[in-house]
Amino acid sequence: MHSLITAIVEHDEAARFLAWPGDFDLDRGDHVENVHLASGEALEGFAGDGAGGTYFFCGDGGEERPVLYADSEGGAALVAIGLPELLRLLLVAPWWRDCRAFTEEESCELAAEYREDMPDLTARRDRAAEALGLALPSEAAVLARLHQVATGTGKDFILVFTAEDEPYDPLIKG
Template sequence: MGSLLAAVRENEDAARYLARPGDFEPGRGDHVEEVHLASGAALEGFAGDGGGGTYFFCGTGGEERPVLYADSEGGAALVAIGLPELLRLLLVAPWWRDADQDDAGAEYLDDMPDLPARRDRAAAALGLDLPTEAEALARLREVATTAGEEYVLVLTSENEPYETFPMFRSAR
């Protein structure tokens, strides 16, 4: 099986959907500041977003590695176990960063009524079965609040940990 990141880059429907509304840009893995994991495990930036955030693979291996997201404001959380899980989240809930707001998904659908059809084309192109939005967001919360405790991102220059996103603090 080939690389899922390569498949995203090669498929126009998938790349376009993941760029907007997903705000996911493969290849933009340089973070705004030098960071490392408190555990000392490897950290590899592989994608970014328009606001200066970065998606990192944690540890060694391939696309099955845990994925940590760090924004440009000092917040971070483990968001998926493996790239397929991250892409499923971005496909069904591209508004995941606003998931603590009840109407986040509705606002996206109001702005882009063709979203479900575009999402389905992108998922089919990548060979991904999609969970429901509720399942994807429940899994996000589970990963961030359980497995995520082992993945603390540290601002290297100050040796200070990034903050946990507010939506995951109350779940701990």
């Protein structure tokens, strides 16, 4: 099976879209501090963002593993079950970190701001999705799924700052 990480590396346009506006870079997988999951499950940083946040695969396996995002300010949330779900979120709603209410109205307002700076956003997004072989859901669907994963399944994925044995704060509240 061809991995999505390999597909991102091989498709320049998809990698560029994920880098911006997705703020997702496969070269930034090292987190700024030593962390672990409270459950003791494996944690593998595989990508990051420009502000020092890190995306981690949780547990053992491949790209189907749950994905936890930790920012550089001590907040974390489970954001997807598997890399395909994460990439759909980043492609459809790259502004997800700024969503607090998880409503379609809020997402539309944020999308409008992005489209002011990037009028070809939708065309670039669609080409990236096609290159990665991903069908895209609606903004409302990806944001509802993000909220569901973070506040449901995510309760079992507590990131801990190892040096102080202190849990990160939830980025997304139920």
